[in-house]
Amino acid sequence: MxxxxxxxxxxxxxxxxxxxxxxxxxxxxxxxxxxxxxxxxxxxxxxxxxxxxxxxxxxxxxxxxxxxxxxxxxxxxxxxxxxxxxxxxxxxxxxxxxxxxxxxPSAIFVHRDAGVTGLTSDQVAGIFSGRIENWNAVGGPDLRIRVVRREETDSTLAVLRASMPGWRDLVLTTRSKTATTTQDAVETVRQTPGAIGFGPFSPALAGTMTVLAIDGHAPRDPGYPSAVxxxxxxxxxxxxxxxxxxxxxxxxxxxxxxxxxxxxxxxxx
Missing domain, CATH: 3.40.190.10 (Periplasmic binding protein-like II)
Incomplete structure (x- = not known):
């Protein structure tokens, strides 16, 4: 029992x-x-x-x-x-x-309608400062450039200011949209013809946008100037x-x- x-x-x-x-x-x-x-x-x-x-x-x-x-x-x-x-x-x-x-790497990416695959570091600084306002000035179509920026405390912006030529004291154009997160920046550029933005590099970015070469260097090249x-x-x-x-x-x-x-x-x- x-x-x-x-x-x-x-x-x-x-x-x-x-x-x-x-x-x-x-x-x-x-x-x-x-x-x-x-x-x-x-x-x-x-x-x-x-x-x-x-x-x-x-x-x-x-x-x-x-x-x-x-x-x-x-x-x-x-x-x-x-x-x-x-x-x-x-x-x-x-x-x-x-x-x-x-x-x-800190990537610079654009909507595919921008029609460019690479820029010089001076051209990038000119675009984000507002000095260059149309893609036809850098070899693209007659299309207004729409800048997507981040807040000053953003880590990628801090890296760009520390390493990208011409960015240390660059005053970003007021004619721009401020994205509050990386995902917001990516989606805004992806959906907006003529848009350009920046953020951490990921191979997935190239799926629906163009990730730019800077001064002839792709983000994963040893000579690429900026990374986080x-x-x-x-x-x-x-x-x-x-x-x-x-x-x-x-x-x-x-x-x-x-x-x-x-x-x-x-x-x-």
Whole structure:
């Protein structure tokens, strides 16, 4: 009688465990919040990570900017962030740590109606300053140039100012649309004839737009003048096993191959 009871109890426990795993044992979600730069790359890493068995599922939500990542992780509302600019000394003093992942070229892209495939750096500066207003001035059709810019705190704009010839003190034309995220900039240029914008390079950009060569160099050429570094950030006080596991994966050789396939140059941690 006792043995039969033990067998029945084992069966019930096993059944309960099966139901728990099937319904209530869902993986915990760990969001990596922040910049829109390189978002497709990080989504690819998340997909690969989530395909393996584990207790944590990685999510890469829409952009809230590098500053949003610093505020969320620094304020201990999130455990992992993504940034496209270096942390300041003040941010590091708050306990924030950055882990550089990949170098991403800063692409200049145009609507296909612009009719050009390359510009000189002087022509690019002329367009974004408003000095050049029609595509026919640079070899394109008689079509008004529509500039799509980013806010001054944008990481790609900061990189362009630091590295692209003629951009350090460039005053961007007031006759322009300000995009609030990378995705907004891409979609605006994609949908607007005559439009030009900038953002982190991704091979996917070439699908429906033209990514310009600058001074004869394509974005992935060694001589291309401008790139941004995408990094993950965490706060030492809130780093846990789940965030440490994803950080280890994101800096692995496998992750490096995924990043390279999507147009980036992986960096060793």
């Amino acid at each position: 006792a043995q039969a009871f033990i067998r029945i109890r084992k069966v019930c426990v096993a059944a309960l465990l099966t139901v728990t795993l099937a319904t209530g044992g869902q993986a915990e979600e760990l969001a990596v919040v922040g910049t829109g730069d390189g978002i497709e790359m990080l989504q690819a890493l998340a997909t690969a990570y989530n395909a393996e068995p584990g207790e944590t599922r990685i999510a890469v939500p829409p952009s809230i900017g590098s500053g949003g990542a610093v505020a969320a992780v620094g304020g201990e509302r999130q455990k992992l962030g993504r940034v496209a600019r270096p942390l300041t000394e003040a941010e590091k003093a708050q306990g924030l740590v950055e882990v550089p992942l990949v170098r991403i 570094t995408l990094a993950l950030i965490y706060k030492a006080a809130t780093r846990d096993a789940a965030s440490a596991a994803f950080l280890a994966f994101a800096t692995s050789e496998r992750a490096g191959r995924l990043l390279a396939e999507r147009g980036g140059a992986p960096l060793k941690p």
